[in-house]
Amino acid sequence: MGDVLAGFHAVWEFDSDSVLIRFERGIRRPKLFQALGERRIPYEALRSVTVSQGRRGTVVLHAVPRRGADPLMEAANGQLKEDADPYRLVLPAERETLASYYADELRGALGPGAEEPAERYLVAAPEAPLHFKAYDGKASFDGSTVAFRWFWTGASSAKWKSGDQTFAVGELAGVEWRSPEIFNGYLRLLERAAPETRPGEADENPAAVVFGLGYGTVHESLPFAAAVLQAVRAAGAAPESAERAPVWRAGDTGRNPADIADRIRHLGELHEAGLLTDAEFGAKKAELLAEL
Incomplete structure (x- = not known):
């Protein structure tokens, strides 16, 4: 194509076989975009392309990657907020005709297997x-190698007893990332031969780190998860025939009342320390109570 399309947060540069997305830096830009810098997306990595009306006089050009083509989106598993989707280009409404033109061009470049899962990662x-x-x-x-080094101020006694941890990518089957923007977020390494004694909860599992307010932010932990996923597949540790790792979805809790009570007590401590506002404390408490 050889053209450039500039939006509010990014510039898309179209080549013959791929689009280079350059994310702009700035205070009001999503931090994930700033962390990514730029990404080259082969057309064969895309499943579909749409143009739709955005908010406040904008139009959105949205490309959707094939399942299994992008380790970043595989790790995110639908948990990214709309404004943080790196495949969305927001443009002024008066550029809708231009956006539709490029959408048609992209659709024409999609391969015959666009609706099928990718056999390998196509986006770095x-x-x-x-x-x-x-x-x-x-x-x-x-x-x-992935390494976890525990903080005495936050790690559970179970993690302290297990000691700092290291995991070679060849020992892993995948990664489970639960967004830090969702209560009880975490990053869990899925071991190919996990000990039967591994606890289910991330705060007790030495193969996982848990997030908190200001800890494990999306723009740091999600690229990390994607890089580990890519290395696992490159090492041949996650064959295509293997069962996909379990991924958290809204509504999945698996928590018992005692655990929820402990979490509410912890919230209360953060609230009393001034780390949570009244509104934040009330909202998060309501989320936990809804899991009972």
Whole structure:
């Protein structure tokens, strides 16, 4: 195509076989976009393209990747907010005709297998080394090994007893990421041969780190999860025939009343310490009570 389409938060540069998305930096830009910088999306990685009316006099060009084509979107598993979707380009409403033109061009470039899951990752994940601070520890990834280093201020006694952890990508079957913007968010490594003694809850499981207010933010933990997923598949540790890792979805809780009571007490402590406003405390408490 050889053209450029500039939106409010990004610029799309169209080549013969791919589109290069350059994310703009700025205070009002989503932090995930700033962390990603730019991404090259092969046309064969796309499933569909649409144009729709946006908010406040805008139009949205939205490309949807094929399942299994992008490790970032696979890790996100539908948990990203609309404004943080890296496949959305928001334009002024008067550019709707231009957006429709490029949408048609992109549709014409889609391959015959667009509706089928991709056999391999077609979009590159952020490069290692990567790291971020979770509530109970620091997670780091050097491209071949994931390491968890526990914080004495946040780690559970079970994690302290197990000691700091390291995991070679060859030992892993995948990654489960639950957004830090959802209460009880976490990043869990799915081991190919996990010990039967591994607890189910992330705050007790030494193969997981838990998020908290300001810890494990989306723009740090999601690229991390994507990079690990890509390395796992590249190492051949997650064959296509393997059962997909379980992923959290709204409505899945698996928590008992005692655990919820503990979480509410913890919320109360944060509220009393001034780390949660009255509104935040009330909303999160209501979310927990709704799980009973």
